[in-house]
Amino acid sequence: MIQMFGSDNGAGIDPNILDAIAKANSVYSVGYGDDPWTLKLNATYSDFFERDCYVFPVPTGTAANALALAALTPPYGQVICHEASHIFTTECGAPEFFSGGARLVPLSDSSGRLSTEAVKSFITEHCAPNRHHMSWSAISITQPTEFGTLYSPDEMAELARLAHEHGMQIHLDGARFANALVALECTPAELTWKSGMDILSFGTTKNGTMNAEAVVVFNETMARDIAFRYKRAGLLASKMRFMSVQLLAYVANGLWKANAERANRYAREIDAIFGDVEDANVIHPVQTNQVFVEIGERSLASLSAAEVPLRRWGKPHASVYRLVTSFQTPADDIEKLRKALVG
Amino acid sequence: MIQMFGSDNGAGIDPNILDAIAKANSVYSVGYGDDPWTLKLNATYSDFFERDCYVFPVPTGTAANALALAALTPPYGQVICHEASHIFTTECGAPEFFSGGARLVPLSDSSGRLSTEAVKSFITEHCAPNRHHMSWSAISITQPTEFGTLYSPDEMAELARLAHEHGMQIHLDGARFANALVALECTPAELTWKSGMDILSFGTTKNGTMNAEAVVVFNETMARDIAFRYKRAGLLASKMRFMSVQLLAYVANGLWKANAERANRYAREIDAIFGDVEDANVIHPVQTNQVFVEIGERSLASLSAAEVPLRRWGKPHASVYRLVTSFQTPADDIEKLRKALVG
């Protein structure tokens, strides 16, 4: 039985995206990104981000993160991140691979967010210039975090300042970036370069595309470096146009926004359901499209009886479950959950 | 003006492939390859290749080649290839990147094929065991070659024997593998493991899919190693099912075969047209879907007058052009070419 709310990767392709692919398929074109759609990407995203930027379409979030980090750190550099960050836990060493051996430095914080204080005290303690140690090259943060929580733009800017003061750069893993944008009611500019971010992993797959993430770069020199790393990592697709049209359709007509709002709304509904359940405890504020909840024996029995299989997360406690919503979450599923739990 | 016959990457997505994607989109599923389509890949391809094999879907041929080579060579190894091979000329150092610094050793041969004699004499001359030199780890061949020419199964087996005798392994770059299969009337087994190939880059994109190549491995130990390298290279797609259904549809109902036969036939037609042109000279035997042809001033003028823009290849002579056909080559284009050249 497939888990309900197992992941937003379980969602399919938004019909608008599939249409865009089909449309691009009606004409003969050229390969390796010299097609008219790919050539329009930078301009379209420069509008979206209100600043000149360079867009590198990639098929996975892991590739996006690793490529971005490789542009920020020399092989002998260290990248500060949260211990729960995707780059540290679930990318099989891709950042180490793409960077040629840089080291990730995981810090703890129960909110899923790097706190400026923690980073600062860590840097103070370990960042003394010394020829025996790796250098300090970057901070990587995730927005929304792995726990679905959010940094305010001010918190982001503070971390960026801290990074830049210490000669580091800062990367934003935005696997669910749209969910943060709508939750914070911010513009893409406000949550990236206006908050000091140097480079962005711009996720779209979880929010409606088929397989199109993007590395978004706000600096031409960095973009030139990445162009080589990009091809060298086997990421330049021969029929690139079918990735590019996804990225174009995603930001056209507010598709990203509508989809993210729907996903976030579903999560709030689930949050509300658990609020009415005595032996359930939502352990992180539900700010985007993820709900982490501790569930008691009684409710688990009810879920089981109602055939509502949830995904046990198991961290930090065995009884914690993770529910993720998406633009395609069936309204029925939420109803089933409600019935199982609160009747 | 878009070049005619510029590349088989100019073709779009075969309708059968797009259908398969749309069909997989009608149901909710799970991510990262735990979906039912991906789970069927190994079995389906084991049938196709008449032997247990392990399939790793990747978005580009460069990723396929680099991933495959990384499994064959230690970082201190050398990989013998043809000087025109894609891995050497057009992958921006991906094999070096994925392998951690292995070296490509390019040999020359006017046919685009590595000859056993050339490899043998090179090995004899350079392969003395000596702690100052890199080791010898692999041979990589392309079938059909970059010039559209073919190795016979016997020639492949001879190279494989040579490799294995010297403790090397052998990789087959099959970016246009289907075109070779139909041209040689061989089974997939005959052109891979039965000819001694250790690993295959199985190309499908040029022959009808959207973005799905595969590394095919015939050895479980190697597959376990590749599984890690695969994720670490950012190649494990979250909505993997949309790549897997392409690979499944490609080998179902002989789609690969019909498409490749069509492409090869178009190339033969173009070959025949040039055969009737006095100042044109086809410089490699047209065995698959590529035509390399030297074109004289007079014919170039005719092409220009008729608005038939061809792609100047420029190698080995400035007047050499490359024409590539695909399953989608418009019959009209061939007619236009014929009219422009032979009236």
Add this chain to the structure above:
Amino acid sequence: MIQMFGSDNGAGIDPNILDAIAKANSVYSVGYGDDPWTLKLNATYSDFFERDCYVFPVPTGTAANALALAALTPPYGQVICHEASHIFTTECGAPEFFSGGARLVPLSDSSGRLSTEAVKSFITEHCAPNRHHMSWSAISITQPTEFGTLYSPDEMAELARLAHEHGMQIHLDGARFANALVALECTPAELTWKSGMDILSFGTTKNGTMNAEAVVVFNETMARDIAFRYKRAGLLASKMRFMSVQLLAYVANGLWKANAERANRYAREIDAIFGDVEDANVIHPVQTNQVFVEIGERSLASLSAAEVPLRRWGKPHASVYRLVTSFQTPADDIEKLRKALVG
């Protein structure tokens, strides 16, 4: 003013070692290890370790460790170590570099030793087979530890069993290996392969040579792999004989033993001195040639007045100092320390 007891690297070259170098200098020879001294290394060390082994002379402990680890882990592997281990703290990412991007996993333990329990619970928690995570390839331990403490041969064997049960290998960083041998009254065999160690960084520089560490391998296949990595890392010296004679002289006539015993004895004397000081607290058992001691204000003032500059270690508390003895520690220095502290 140079710190007293600052490090055993402050010691010079043992006269026996310098003699050996001078003697080898009296004849013309051949380069790159084809000289008679280097050719004798494997046999001499096979006697020393009572088992066939392969010796790779290297100029630094960092090179020894990184080279050894590169032979134990694929680029996508993880190496469990102590958080205070030299490979993690003070080698500027050399293990990541030599291994092509493997990851170090630092565990805590106040004794400086990895406990089997900690490793076991960590593996249990994190070592589930899962394509998203790096593999588990090795454990690295330091004997004596960075805190001068010791593993018993049984503890080593237990860790080795744990490693091997999980398909890992185990590396021993023996930067001060001789100090452990004499402290534990063990044979080299007992503290290496008989305890299950797969590979050893054999340090000699701190105990009397000029610049000669060695990677000692007990397995021919591994030695063949390392031979290439060795040259490729720029470690094969042209006048190798001057490194090899150091390694030969070091194990001849018990030089290693006499020197290590002297160093350990000095440390015990220092330990005894601090035992008589009221406001000083030796924080790790003094088992080899290092003393870690918390010193109070009053004693610090006495040391300062007597012009006895010690090296502040600063970990885990600001008031912790580290004193290291060597075969060349001046008896006078210990006397000065005694006078300053206990009058």
Add this chain to the structure above:
Amino acid sequence: MIQMFGSDNGAGIDPNILDAIAKANSVYSVGYGDDPWTLKLNATYSDFFERDCYVFPVPTGTAANALALAALTPPYGQVICHEASHIFTTECGAPEFFSGGARLVPLSDSSGRLSTEAVKSFITEHCAPNRHHMSWSAISITQPTEFGTLYSPDEMAELARLAHEHGMQIHLDGARFANALVALECTPAELTWKSGMDILSFGTTKNGTMNAEAVVVFNETMARDIAFRYKRAGLLASKMRFMSVQLLAYVANGLWKANAERANRYAREIDAIFGDVEDANVIHPVQTNQVFVEIGERSLASLSAAEVPLRRWGKPHASVYRLVTSFQTPADDIEKLRKALVG
């Protein structure tokens, strides 16, 4: 029987160097390059090169070259070199390793020297900006070349200009740099930064030290980058002072010059001997301390009868021998050679 004139690596340690080591051994000091000798290196070599420079002592020429190249090329860059260059033929892929996968591009030229014309035509042909290809990052030349021949300062400057015009940097492999200096009667400045060289592998081992080469950098930013790569490659020696005193003694009192002059003179004498031999043919101009000579059957028989074993080089013909002289070449050996050949 040891080959006569087999290599300058067969020479031992110059007595002045051994004295310097012994002297530094008489006092207690500090490790890892914080000793007074190492701290003097930059100033001493800045005098020697008449310009601020940064000196990194390394134990081998391979480490020097690989470290230097890693500072000049990104992992996706290409380094143009001569096909006979040590970095390409005899370093087991160290440049690929240190650079993280850059590619060496070997060009041919019978003199052992890269000609500006060859480099220029190669760049013109291959250096078109194109996202599919590796970038062009550096040229590496050897002075004197592997054939003992020399670049004039003008030729060096021309290559440097060419490099810089194309956004590349230029590395000088000076494994036998002193032999070039005395042969050309140039200052160290003239053969390095005044000729446009960006970085130098400064060899001293073949000319009298025990194991001390140096990477010499003329640019502070580059030096900061190298400092990390240096430690990370395991090159920062704990008892660094014993390498540094070698490098100090080498440039003090003209030791480098006297030794190189002697070696070059011996080579000229050997050249003269072969000039008198009818069936011998010196195939490269003898400009430094290497003689490459084709020897006929008759003379080979004489050498064999006289028990004068030479080192067969075997390239480009089987009958080519290489004789290398050094500061320690026994006068007797030359006499023996003369007697064997010309009586």
